[in-house]
Amino acid sequence: MKYDYLIVGTGLYGAVFAHEAKAAGKTVMMIDKRPNIAGNVYTKKVEGIHVHEYGAHIFHTNNEAVWQYVNRFATFNRFTNSPxxxxxxxxxxxxxxxxxxxxxxxxxxxxxxxxxxxxxxxxxxxxxxxxxxxxxxxxxxxxxxxxxxxxxxxxxxxxxxxxxxxxxxxRLPVRLTFDNNYFNALHQGIPIGGYTRMVENMIADVDRIELNTDYLENREAFNAMADQVIYTGPIDAYFDYKLGHLEYRSVRFETELLDSDNFQGNAAVNYTDAETPWTRIIEHKWFEFGKDEKGQDLPKTVISREYSSEWQPGDEPYYPVNDDKNSALYKQYKALGDNEDHVVFGGRLGEYKYYDMDAVIASALDQAKQIIQ
Structure with a gap:
């Protein structure tokens, strides 16, 4: 079968585009090299706790259209980020x-x-x-x-x-008030049931989803399977790094299940001295107030220590290093991408851009509106 769209990556950008394509009556295949959907917002349930496997994700937005959109796929709690x-x-x-x-x-x-x-x-x-x-x-x-x-x-x-x-x-907030809400956002929260469930709801109608599948290892065969490719992986990897590697910061997580009901009393604690090797510790249960979906207290807890590192090939790329050198290199890759008629580059890695979640969704919705006929 030939599909209208092959979407490479099942993160937020790919999931939103897939949903819009299906709503327009198009056929869609999605692939992801990870063993799970949802990209970096993937959450895994451990002892009743939705663990943010690839770092803490707190949804916040002033974009009313995006807020209405995500609420079609999840109900959000009232979590407020106060690190x-x-x-x-x-x-x-x-x-x-x-x-x-x-x-x-x-x-x-x-x-x-x-x-x-x-x-x-x-x-x-x-x-x-x-x-x-x-x-x-x-x-x-x-x-x-x-x-x-x-x-x-x-x-x-x-x-x-x-x-x-x-x-x-x-963009660092500095306030001469007693307001300790990190975000100046009208809407803020965590999807009840975790982000994975939200993404599942977005892509429930997709015709075919293949995980543990690397597009770049067999791109010609995959390209032949669809009229258009939506690519959300690293743009430099798509072009085999022929102009050089774009730089990223990466993050390594040490996650532990503890036989305790409370490790630090807060979702996020930043360790700001130079001697402590980790940057912060996330205690995942507090994103949902320490309770399961039935409102019962959770007897155990899961913590993740985060270690920041320079990205090396094979690592997971997290934060683009948007300095002058890398921005100039990205412009060269973008020029190459603009000549790929059948491929659209989108999302944090495809556009080499630090995106908040609401901005990723807004970008995917805008792109879908432009190209889905």
Missing amino acids: VANYKGELYSLPFNMYTFNKMWGVVTPQEAAAKIEAQRKEAGITEPKNLEEQAISLVGTDIYEKLIKGYTEKQWGRPCTELPAFIIK
Whole structure:
């Protein structure tokens, strides 16, 4: 059978496109080299806990159309992302807010906090921030930079903060209020029953799904099976890295099932000192308030320690390194991709772009609207 669309990758981009294609009466085949659907949002049930296998995913959006769309496939809970920072045993509230400033300096009013930040900014003598370190100090002062930003960021990116671009930290929320909701999003939550179930609902009508299947190992045969290919893998891999490798940061997870009902009391705790090798610990049960789908308390817990590393071929690529060198290389690959008439490149890896989940969905919906006739 020849299909209208072959979709390479069953993550959010591929799943949304597949759903839209099927809704338009098209035939769709999906393949994924992993043994599971749902890409990086895949959740696996362990002792009643939906474990985020490829890192924490918290859905948040101000896009009303996207919010209405995802609610067709899942009911979302009211989870609010309020991480905690652990600096050598000292605990601080994130994002930076009045709780953080009170713990750091003993200040009580927003005016006192603002004055403390301004004094440290002046002392550092920064007028035009040239790198991440200078940008961070100008936003929150030296003390918070040294304790809560420097070690964590350098572990995450594998580079000194003085060598990282300032824009990385510009989106960091800093609040002179007691609001510790990390996201400034109207809608936020976790799909009840996990992301895998949500993606299953999106692709329930797809004609054929093949897992443990690598498109690039047999692309000519796969291309012959469909009129058009939607490719969500790495764009440089598609072209056999002939212009060189795009760079990524990768993440390694150490996940444990513990015979305890509570390890850290919060979904996410960031370890911000340089000496602790992991960047954060996720305790998955707290994404759903420590209860199963029937509202019963869960007697065990699952934690994941996250270790950030430089991507090497064979590793899972997570975060594009969108510096000048890599952006220039991606433009060359994109030009090659634009000449592939039968292939559409989409998603985080296909477009070499850091995408929040709502932006991935919006992009897939927009692409589907443009090309599905």
